[in-house]
Amino acid sequence: MEKVAIDLHIHSLLSPCGQAEMTPNNIVNMALIKELDFIAVTDHNSAKNLPAIMAVAKELAKETEIGLCILPGIEVTTKEEAHILAYLPTLEAAMALDEIIYQHLPDVSNQKEIFGPQIIMDEHDQIIGEIDKLLISATDIGVEKLWQIVTDLGGILVPAHIDRKSYSIIASLGFIPLELDVKTCEVSKNQSFEKVLANFRFFKDYQFIHGSDAHQLEDIAERQYFLELPDMRRQTLIDYLG
Ligand SMILES: [Zn+2]
Ligand SMILES: [Zn+2]
Secondary structure, three states, rough: OOOEEEEEEOOOOOOOOOOOOOHHHHHHHHHHEEEEEOOEEEEEEOOOOOHHHHHHHHHHHHHHOOOOOOOOOEEOOOOOOOOEEOOOOHHHHHHHHHHHHHHHOHHHHHHHHHHHHEEOOOOOOOOEOOEEEOOOOOOOOOOHHHHHHHHOOOOOEEEEOOOOOOOOHHHHOOOOOOOOOOOEEEEEOOOHHHHHHHOOHHHHEEEEEEEEOOOOOHHHOOOOOOEEOOOOHHHHHHHHHH
């Protein structure tokens, strides 16, 4: 088994709340400096910076022979206003989910003076576009529907920051529906697994991971959250989580 350092919840500058420094190259290089093994960039309701992020990681892996694996992901806001991390086996699957989600976002334009810009970059950190619809809106996709869509794409769901009093599945629904065959839940970085278990006994049936939910570079996790995996393949991590 390999001890693998993870941070599976990072926002790029595509998320309106993500800082301008969260460019594809900066995120990947910071993850390398921090000696992480597996990261996921999970922007709000979009995967449009993943092509650049994955291209940067691939290029750096060639140059440095240091392996940094990227798990494609999106932090989806469901109709119930729950933040759910969707992890996909391939970039193509993530982009397919991105397209579905965009159609299910309300027709509300981003007011960038208030929320911040939603920037798409290429692998050289050049701006190639901006997203019009406000990405932090709730979609009209319910959690059970999201489950169907993501499992059809070969992916899995991990409810985000379940200990939070807003935008978590517990804050929105009060429980995790049994129809969702969820195996893993994410706990905020400053909260202990023990505390969550003490507050919610039913979580004893789930495994927990920590994620940084970083919106700026310094908040990306150090080598501090570990999983034991038989190998470093993306599918192995997905099988572990879901
Ligand atoms: Zn969130
Ligand atoms: Zn987040």
